Amino acid sequence: MTTGAYLAYDPADEAAAAEIAAELERNGWNVTRAGPDLRHPENHAALAPTIAGANLVVLVASSSAEQNSLLPRETAVALNNGRPVIVVQAGDLAPDGWLANTLDLKGAIDVRAGVTSEALERFIQTARSAKGRGRVVSMLNIKGGVGKTVLAANLFAAAHLADQRAICFIDLDPQHNLTQYFLPPAERNRIRDEGRTIYNALTGQPDLSAIAVALNRAKRGKKSPRFDLVCGDERLFEFTLDTRSERDKAHAFNRFRALLATLREQYEAVIIDANPCATFLTRLAISGADHIVAPVRPEKYSLTGLNMLEHVVREVRGRPLRSEEFSVLLNGVNDRARSEDGDADALTRAEIEAAPFFGAALLKEEVPYAGVLRAVPSDRIVVNPINVTAMMRVTGRGVKEALTRAAAAVLRRAQAP
Amino acid sequence: MIGKAQRTVLKRLAAKRTTAELKQLFALVRAHDDRTLLAAIAPAKKPRPKQPADALLAEVEAILQPLLARSSEKAELLLEHMGQSGSPRGLADAIKKLRAAALSDAQIRKGAKALMADLARDFDGRETVV
Numbered sequence A: 001m002t003t004g005a006y007l008a009y010d011p012a013d014e015a016a017a018a019e020i021a022a023e024l025e026r027n028g029w030n031v032t033r034a035g036p037d038l039r040h041p042e043n044h045a046a047l048a049p050t051i052a053g054a055n056l057v058v059l060v061a062s063s064s065a066e067q068n069s070l071l072p073r074e075t076a077v078a079l080n081n082g083r084p085v086i087v088v089q090a091g092d093l094a095p096d097g098w099l100a101n102t103l104d105l106k107g108a109i110d111v112r113a114g115v116t117s118e119a120l121e122r123f124i125q126t127a128r129s130a131k132g133r134g135r136v137v138s139m140l141n142i143k144g145g146v147g148k149t150v151l152a153a154n155l156f157a158a159a160h161l162a163d164q165r166a167i168c169f170i171d172l173d174p175q176h177n178l179t180q181y182f183l184p185p186a187e188r189n190r191i192r193d194e195g196r197t198i199y200n201a202l203t204g205q206p207d208l209s210a211i212a213v214a215l216n217r218a219k220r221g222k223k224s225p226r227f228d229l230v231c232g233d234e235r236l237f238e239f240t241l242d243t244r245s246e247r248d249k250a251h252a253f254n255r256f257r258a259l260l261a262t263l264r265e266q267y268e269a270v271i272i273d274a275n276p277c278a279t280f281l282t283r284l285a286i287s288g289a290d291h292i293v294a295p296v297r298p299e300k301y302s303l304t305g306l307n308m309l310e311h312v313v314r315e316v317r318g319r320p321l322r323s324e325e326f327s328v329l330l331n332g333v334n335d336r337a338r339s340e341d342g343d344a345d346a347l348t349r350a351e352i353e354a355a356p357f358f359g360a361a362l363l364k365e366e367v368p369y370a371g372v373l374r375a376v377p378s379d380r381i382v383v384n385p386i387n388v389t390a391m392m393r394v395t396g397r398g399v400k401e402a403l404t405r406a407a408a409a410v411l412r413r414a415q416a417p
Numbered sequence B: 001m002i003g004k005a006q007r008t009v010l011k012r013l014a015a016k017r018t019t020a021e022l023k024q025l026f027a028l029v030r031a032h033d034d035r036t037l038l039a040a041i042a043p044a045k046k047p048r049p050k051q052p053a054d055a056l057l058a059e060v061e062a063i064l065q066p067l068l069a070r071s072s073e074k075a076e077l078l079l080e081h082m083g084q085s086g087s088p089r090g091l092a093d094a095i096k097k098l099r100a101a102a103l104s105d106a107q108i109r110k111g112a113k114a115l116m117a118d119l120a121r122d123f124d125g126r127e128t129v130v
Helices: A011-026 A041-053 A063-067 A071-080 A098-102 A117-128 A148-163 A177-182 A185-193 A198-203 A234-240 A246-266 A280-287 A302-317 A344-353 A397-415 B004-014 B019-031 B034-041 B055-063 B071-081 B091-100 B105-123
Strands: A003-008 A029-033 A056-061 A085-089 A135-139 A167-172 A227-230 A269-274 A291-296 A326-333
Touching (some): A003 A071, A011 A056, A011 A063, A011 A117, A041 A071, A056 A063, A056 A071, A071 A085, A071 A098, A071 A280, A071 A302, A085 A117, A098 A246, A135 A246, A135 A397, A167 A198, A167 A280, A198 A234, A234 A280, A246 A269, A280 A302, A291 A302, A326 A344, A326 A397, B004 B019, B091 B105
Parallel strands (some): A003 A056, A056 A085, A167 A227, A291 A326
């Protein structure tokens, strides 16, 4: 399969860019170069989809690149669309320039002394491993209360238990309900004291490969794949209340990208549970996602939430969206208490099916209303967190089968190119 | 038409039976389906002898009831807590293993209570409000 690479550079770095492009093409990449044609103002609308469609973005960084007015925009499109960016450093950079403030330059390939064969070899190795096998799925709906958190937990517990998928959750909501769903207060405090939450990942330098906490602690079947959580933390409010500086946010953005890159290597699917609004954290969840799952309840305001979601994602990614990038999942159907004459499901389903954009994203697999999919206070003691999920508790097969089918459908769509 | 082989079967069935008995048999076969007829002549199942109830097992189950876990997981935790190893199938199996390790019922009961106290300290799920 041919993989596409977008090469962004200033015309002054043409020589280094040509060598890099040639090396990529020799190794099977299809390279799109940021030439004058693509950068012409009339082609600006096509530029963002081109960058977003590439598997890899290579940026030639130099003093002239720092003066280029187009490169920051191309870099922003790459970052906001979750593209892996490899920096090839062709010249000295200002410590406070936009490149140093926007990108993590520690892993840059240094070609300041010339494009040597060693540098090219390292570059190709970095390019090959730039995107791990795991897919990143964000659970998003701008409307709250559609069941994102509990649905995420149960949907992907089904994928883990029924289909043996290695799953890692990231609780990116300051309310950290997903963490509360799985872990009791004492354990959450312990993890926070150890500095192993998403807040620490975004603001500090913890070992990202060891930050996730195991949620399936069954001692039998030790060979089963991992089912883990990067715990949430209420201190994430600092990023939604805007008490954090732009510099801190840029650092957090890079740290989050590094976290996703690490988790992609270890898991088949990384599930981000995001907060139900449009904040810096929502931007992280959108820019890092390969696929977005929008749970919808058969309720009046759910559809408004969907429209807002499309708007917010388009705004973050800076380009028109494709229906395949989304899965709309009807959650809580067949709830007799919700609809007197039982037509709320049919009305919601018909409305989405007829929609020009989300119609093609609506999954035929639906999750029925079930008491076990509600998070209610309990005085039970849970030592193995996965035991709280419906897959471990429900005796009837209906809910389990519906969750398994829906999770498989979501992961199938997320795998599609 | 009844063939030669079928006639043989009928003759074998009719042996030592009077015409009246045969008529009664044919009427019965016409009135019921195969499943009902076979069930009627099947030997009665012997009821499985009931296992004598283990009072300690019931007690340990009640002590560990607040723990949200499968019986095998509870059993493993109990065994581990009491310094034993193994993969018990359930609580009954764990108690059997503990008794085999020369632990008395009183010690097992006390161990189950201590396990719950430890778990409640580390994993109590109740949220509190400031």
